[in-house]
Structure formats: structure tokens, C-alpha cells
Amino acid sequence: MELTARQKVDLICKALAEKKAFDIKVIEVASLTDVADYFIVCSGKSIPQVRAIFDNLEEKAEAAELFCRHKEGYRECRWIAVDYDNVIVHIFHQTSREFYQLDKLWNNGNNVIDYSE
Numbered sequence: 883m884e885l886t887a888r889q890k891v892d893l894i895c896k897a898l899a900e901k902k903a904f905d906i907k908v909i910e911v912a913s914l915t916d917v918a919d920y921f922i923v924c925s926g927k928s929i930p931q932v933r934a935i936f937d938n939l940e941e942k943a944e945a946a947e948l949f950c951r952h953k954e955g956y957r958e959c960r961w962i963a964v965d966y967d968n969v970i971v972h973i974f975h976q977t978s979r980e981f982y983q984l985d986k987l988w989n990n991g992n993n994v995i996d997y998s999e
Contacts, residue, residue, distance in 0.1 A: 885948060887919045890969045895997045897942035901935040903973065906997040909988045911965045919968040922997075923985050925976045932959040935973050939964065 885893065891908055894938035898906055912919040926932035936956060943950070948966060955962040960978045964971040970983055979985075985994065 885946065885966045890924065890948060890966055891920050893942065893946055894922055894939060894966070894969065894971055897939045898922070898935055898971075899997070900936065900942075901931065901938045903935045904998060905979075907994040908997050909985065910995075911988055914988065914990065914993075917927070918970045920964075921970050921972060921984070921988060923972045923974065923979070925974050925979045927976055929959040929975060932947075932962065932973055932975050933949050936962050936964070939971065939973070954963040 895906055895908065904927060906922065906924040909921040909923065910919065911917070911921055913978070922927075926935050932951065933956070936959075940950070943966070950964045950966055952965040960975045961982070962973040964973070973981070974984075
């Protein structure tokens with residue numbers, strides 16, 4: 883059975899939180915772009931942590947039979963983008979997130995959910 887976009891979001895956010903990703907934001911972008919329904923943005927404090935966050939996400943997603951279509955940035959681990967069709971995940975090193983400010987680019991005032999625990 884295929885997961886809904888909201889089920890994907892929940893699974894992904896839990897996997898990110900397990901490896902202490904911080905400032906996890908779910909941004910609903912369906913009305914802003916055709917690229918996806920949701921962007922999920924989070925941060926890690928170090929390159930090893932960013933790598934661990936992604937590795938855990940990939941493991942948990944594949945266990946739920948959710949496979950990414952494409953991923954970018956794993957080698958450098960400054961910004962890893964992972965495409966799960968209607969959900970795109972952005973795992974940032976803290977300094978890269980501050981520089982690119984992706985959350986602010988896609989925030990229209992009422993479409994951001996703070997998933998951080």
C-alpha cells in the first residue's frame with residue numbers, strides 16, 4: 883500500500899528526529915509549486931551528523947518501502963536534497979541552512995509546521 887503525502891511526512895520527520903536533527907520544519911508548498919506537496923527542512927550541527935541523519939532516513943524509509951527518486955549532496959553533506967515524489971527533504975549543515983534560508987523563501991505566512999520536539 884502506498885503512503886499518502888502526510889504519512890510520508892510523519893515517517894520522515896520521525897526518522898530525522900531520531901538522529902537529533904533540529905529545527906525541523908514542514909513546509910506545505912502544493913499551492914506554490916508543482917514540484918512537490920511538502921518540503922521538509924532540518925539541520926545538523928556537523929557533517930557526520932548530517933550524514934547520520936540521511937543514513938537513518940534512508941534506512942527507515944526503505945523499511946517502509948518508500949524509496950527516493952533522487953538524492954543530491956551526500957558526498958559533501960552540506961545540503962542533502964532527497965526526492966520522495968511529492969515530499970522533498972532538505973538536510974542542511976547548520977551554516978548552509980543559515981546561508982540559503984530555504985525556509986524563508988517558501989514561507990507564505992501560514993504554510994510552515996514546526997516539527998521540532
